[in-house]
Amino acid sequence: MGLTNLPGRMKCVMATRFGVAKEVLEMVDDVPVPRVSRGSGEMLVQVKACSMTPGDVRMLSGEADLVKKPSQFPYIPGLDIAGVVVEIDPAEDEKPESERKFRVGDEVVGTWKLFGVGGMAQYALVKMELSALKPQILSFVEAASLCNSAVYSMVGVEGAQVEKGSRVMILGGSGGLGTALVQLARRAGATYIACTSTQVDLMKSLGVDCAIDYTKEAWGKRPEFAQ
Ligand SMILES: NC(=O)c1ccc[n+]([C@@H]2O[C@H](COP(=O)([O-])OP(=O)(O)OC[C@H]3O[C@@H](n4cnc5c(N)ncnc54)[C@H](OP(=O)(O)O)[C@@H]3O)[C@@H](O)[C@H]2O)c1
Known part of the structure; x- marks a missing residue:
């Protein structure tokens, strides 16, 4: 379940090749908004802030063997995000109220197990198991910088x-x-x-x-x- 007025396309940052961030990152404004599928354990977050970690930079450099490289170019970088939930795996939504961890409208932080998987975009899919409610005392920027x-x-x-x-x-x-x-x-x-x-x-x-x-x-x- 989610908001009914989600746009079909979004803006995002794309990494086009290995190199220094300011040279290889491009703004793209016509990428499909990802959608949640049943049973995925995912939710779609409207991204308010995304942090760029040393891991993101290393992955972009293409020089760090220890950091998993992207399987293909272009890809949307950005590991840690804070934002607002706009869509949730329907299986989660169907649970009894007391067992649901997240709801549409919640302010959350989210991350991924691997590097460079989509935070620098208007919308991003995150796993519920790798997400948490954002403390009210933190701004979105503070929360995105701390979550990993x-x-x-x-x-x-x-x-x-x-x-x-x-x-x-x-x-x-x-x-x-x-x-x-x-x-x-x-x-x-x-x-x-x-x-x-x-x-x-x-x-x-x-x-x-x-x-x-x-x-x-x-x-x-x-x-x-x-x-
Ligand atoms: N951020 C994450 O989520 C995360 C997760 C897992 C592992 N790591 C790894 O943990 C390490 C630190 O990450 P971070 O996010 O804290 O990085 P960061 O925010 O970029 O901070 C880097 C730190 O290293 C110091 N530094 C920079 N150049 C140095 C030099 N030549 N000699 C000694 N110290 C130097 C900086 O001190 P000054 O600013 O005072 O120069 C700063 O305290 C990185 O190797 C990163 O890959 C990070």
Whole structure:
């Protein structure tokens, strides 16, 4: 079920070949709007914001073996989105009200398991299992920037078993992962957090105990990190 007045065509960004984003991305304005099929577990989201992650950039470069490359060109890049649900798998809609996770009109974040699968468009299909309701306190832009990077940071903090009294070093504290890592490590109980970044003031405002500008100093040469 969904809105009845969905357009048939949409604008999107297309990657036409491998290269630098500003050279290989094109705006296209006549692409069919994807539609939800029964049993797909998907919903169609009107995209309000899409983040471009390092993974998107690496995939576009064509040089990173570890990042899955697109199966064909052109493709619509963009991994993490925030937007409004406009259509849902009818199978989900038919569930009892208490079992339904999403409804048309919900503000959500969504991501994909693989890179570069359609976020930079007016509408995008996302899996419900890889989506969540957007917290009301976040704007669409904030939510799109957090939905993947902050989750990876959470996995990192849990995997490293950060706990009360932990001492944590974050290499690249100012980025999508780093800014979330600082806050999640503190919440997990870390008592000392150091990081590397050129944005020392930003890092201090996030509450790190020590921010080292890697362009001026090698953090490993500090006596406190030598052990
Ligand atoms: N974003 C995601 O969803 C995601 C998910 C999984 C894995 N990853 C991976 O995690 C890593 C960080 O991702 P991110 O999203 O946080 O990236 P980002 O937002 O681009 O941040 C990059 C960080 O690296 C620092 N940095 C840049 N050049 C550096 C250099 N030459 N030496 C030392 N530090 C340098 C930057 O510090 P300054 O800005 O202060 O220079 C910044 O803190 C990437 O390898 C990415 O592929 C990201």
